[in-house]
Each structure stands twice: as structure tokens, then as C-alpha cells.
Amino acid sequence: MRSTPAAQQQTRTILIATAGVWLLAYAAMTLGWVSAAAPHFWDGAFRRAIICLVGAMMCLAMGPLLLRSTPWPFVRRLALAAGLSLVGSLIFGVLDYTVYVVILPRWPESTFWGVMLIARTVFWFFGAWAAIFMAVHADLAAREARFKLEAARVLATETQNRMLRYQISPHFLFNTLNALATLVMERQNDRAEQMILGLSGFLRRSLERDVREMVTLAEELDGERQYVAIEQIRFGERLSYVERIPAELADALAPNLILQPVIENAVKHGLSRTREPMTIEVVVAAQAGGMLSITVSDDGASGAGAPPGLGVGLENVRRRLETHYGERATLTCGVREPRGFQVRLDLPLERA
Structure with missing residues (x-):
């Protein structure tokens, strides 16, 4: 595993982006309950926090798959990101239904398909995270390419200087x-x-x-x-x-x-x-x-x-x-x- 300063900065950026995306997702899905005066708000908010934490971990699990697709054409990488986001949002919907309806149900009016509608919203959060991940990795790859080019230029200059000196x-x-x-x-x-x-x-x-x-x-x-x-x-x-x-x-x-x-x-x-x-x-x-x-x-x-x-x-x-x-x-x-x-x-x- 790379441990260069640029790679360490990339890891920090991805972790910060993951936290930011899922905090935004948590706020968007939780604050709606406030305006709707939904019952059992604090119980629901706690459960939502657990689900969003799992969603963040799912995003991090998508990272290695996106990295392996780096040599692929852009369209194929985009299709992979969309497919992973779709799968992630469906799993999130199933988890959401399990936590809110199957385990200690407090909202009897909730249905499976009603809860699964949230997957449509979460899909865009998964997609946004995938886009940020690929952009950060592309920036790192570009910086490493520039570093290698500069190193090669310096080596060529040193070699030429040495030959001239000798x-x-x-x-x-x-x-x-x-x-x-x-x-x-x-x-x-x-x-x-x-x-x-x-x-x-x-x-x-x-x-x-x-x-x-x-x-x-x-x-x-x-x-x-x-x-x-x-x-x-x-x-x-x-x-x-x-x-x-x-x-x-x-x-x-x-x-x-x-x-x-x-x-x-x-x-x-x-x-x-x-x-x-x-x-x-x-x-x-x-x-x-x-x-x-x-x-x-x-x-x-x-x-x-x-x-x-x-x-x-x-x-x-x-x-x-x-x-x-x-x-x-x-x-x-x-x-x-x-x-x-x-x-x-x-x-x-x-x-x-």
C-alpha cells in the first residue's frame, strides 16, 4: 500500500468526503421528520444514524472496486459507479426497512415499498460519493505523473551535467x-x-x-x-x-x-x-x-x-x-x- 504524502492526503480527503456526504444524507432524511412532527423522533434519529454509518462503510467498501477500474475507459467506469450506487442504495433500503419495520416496529403504517422509496434518494448520495472518490484519485494520479515527469527531467539534467563535467x-x-x-x-x-x-x-x-x-x-x-x-x-x-x-x-x-x-x-x-x-x-x-x-x-x-x-x-x-x-x-x-x-x-x- 502506498504511504506517500500525496496518498495519505488522498486518504484523508476521502474520509472527510465520506463523513460529509453521509452527514448531509442523515440531515436530509432526519430533519424531514421534524417538519412532519413524526412520533418517536429520537428513536428514529438514532436508528437513522446507525443506518447512515453502515452506508458510509458501504461507500468505503466500493473504493477498491473503483480503483481496479482505473485503466478502464471512462464510460465503463461511469457505468460501474452507477451500478455500485444502485446496489448500495437497494441494500440501504432493505436495511432501512429491517431496522424500522422488522426490528421493534414503532411505525405500523410503514410498508416495504414505502420505506424502499428512500433508496431513490440515497442513490444520489452514493453517486456523489463515487464521483468525489474518482475525482480525488484522478487528482492523485495526475500529481504522481507530474512528480515522475519532474523526477525524470531532473535525472536527465543531472546526467547531462555529469557528462559535460566529465x-x-x-x-x-x-x-x-x-x-x-x-x-x-x-x-x-x-x-x-x-x-x-x-x-x-x-x-x-x-x-x-x-x-x-x-x-x-x-x-x-x-x-x-x-x-x-x-x-x-x-x-x-x-x-x-x-x-x-x-x-x-x-x-x-x-x-x-x-x-x-x-x-x-x-x-x-x-x-x-x-x-x-x-x-x-x-x-x-x-x-x-x-x-x-x-x-x-x-x-x-x-x-x-x-x-x-x-x-x-x-x-x-x-x-x-x-x-x-x-x-x-x-x-x-x-x-x-x-x-x-x-x-x-x-x-x-x-x-x-
Whole structure:
């Protein structure tokens, strides 16, 4: 048996509806005696309460049969509800006759068919209860379907995010291990040791954090400094790194490792086509409308002959922003003048 909060709410609603329907039925059948000044009112009212209680239990017994008909077409379910209501009202009429006429009769003028006329009235109460029951169950089924759809959407988003995140490591590891092999062959042991330690710290940080985790900009930039430190071992004084972030934005939130492909893109394309030094600059600023902008720019050769559109790394970042923020976040990029490349991320300003 289901015990979800929605199912528990459904059970409470059905019990309340059952009590309400049969209290209304009791009032309708009992108050008529007041206007008619019928004798033995309190005796009759007590007996009517017992019969209505049995009627409520009969309704609850109809519930499992109505549930089993859920896969049926609507017309067949409606026919079943009407048939169960008819059977219930006939049983109610027989019970009514037994209680009022057969057991200690106080109303000798009552006849079987006269008492059975009440079944015609009670039929509508059974029908109303069946309609309420099916409506409540349909609402629960709709909510569960929406919950499953949302759960599937979240799972798909998490899976996509995880796949995008895992695309980061192969490119970075390939370049770093190649550089490490070069340092070893050139017997630059001190630099090789620094690179190993830096790589160890960077990978530990990456693997310890959940793919769905949001981090503060202070934590994100700390990880990017570790990455840049590894690249600086490869390129030496040719690579410089600058951050400009206001202290009041250090606790702003961003997806974990969202900047790593952007900075890697700058290193890969900015330094690969020239022997000149290059500076990577990260600028963070708050914008109007509760937005946060993060700009990564370089003055290297990455802008020269840059192909239109986004490369694999930047497309990865764009898709991660889309899966997390939807249309609220954007990525724009382009060539800088007089040289270099610039990538800007605009996302909602959220704080830890």
C-alpha cells in the first residue's frame, strides 16, 4: 500500500468526503421528520444514524472496486459507479426497512415499498460519493505523473551535467601528462615534482565535489589558480594570471569548475600560436537586475583566425549554464582589440 504524502492526503480527503456526504444524507432524511412532527423522533434519529454509518462503510467498501477500474475507459467506469450506487442504495433500503419495520416496529403504517422509496434518494448520495472518490484519485494520479515527469527531467539534467563535467578531465590530463613526460625526459625534476603536486591537488578538489554542487566564486577561483599554476610550470613566465573580484562578491555562487574550460581554452589557443607572453584576466562584476558577470579575457593569439561559433570547451560551458539556469544565463565571446579573445558569462546573482 502506498504511504506517500500525496496518498495519505488522498486518504484523508476521502474520509472527510465520506463523513460529509453521509452527514448531509442523515440531515436530509432526519430533519424531514421534524417538519412532519413524526412520533418517536429520537428513536428514529438514532436508528437513522446507525443506518447512515453502515452506508458510509458501504461507500468505503466500493473504493477498491473503483480503483481496479482505473485503466478502464471512462464510460465503463461511469457505468460501474452507477451500478455500485444502485446496489448500495437497494441494500440501504432493505436495511432501512429491517431496522424500522422488522426490528421493534414503532411505525405500523410503514410498508416495504414505502420505506424502499428512500433508496431513490440515497442513490444520489452514493453517486456523489463515487464521483468525489474518482475525482480525488484522478487528482492523485495526475500529481504522481507530474512528480515522475519532474523526477525524470531532473535525472536527465543531472546526467547531462555529469557528462559535460566529465568531458573536462581528458583534455586537461592529456596536455598535463604530455608536459610532465617532457619535463621528466629533460630531467627537470623540480618542475616535474611541482606539476605532480599541483595536478594531485587539482584532481582531488575536482573529484571531492559533486557534479551538481554550486560553489562560491572564492572557491571556484581558488581551483582555477591551482589549474593556472600547473600551466605556468609548463609555460613559465610566458603565462600571467590576474583576478579582479570585489570582496562583496566572493560569496556569489557559480557551478563548480565552470571557468576551467574557459581558462583552458585561453591557454590552449592563446599560447599555441605565438612565443610571446600572454596574460589571462578574470573580472567579476555585479550587474543590474540581480545578474552577475564573469569575464575571462586574454591578450594572446587566440583571437587571430578564430573560427565562428563555439569550440568544444566553450560549448560545454554554454550547455552547463543552460541545464542549470535555463534562459536566465548566457555565454558570449569574441575577439578583443587589438588582440586576444574574451568570454563573458552572465548568470543570476545567488549567494551562499
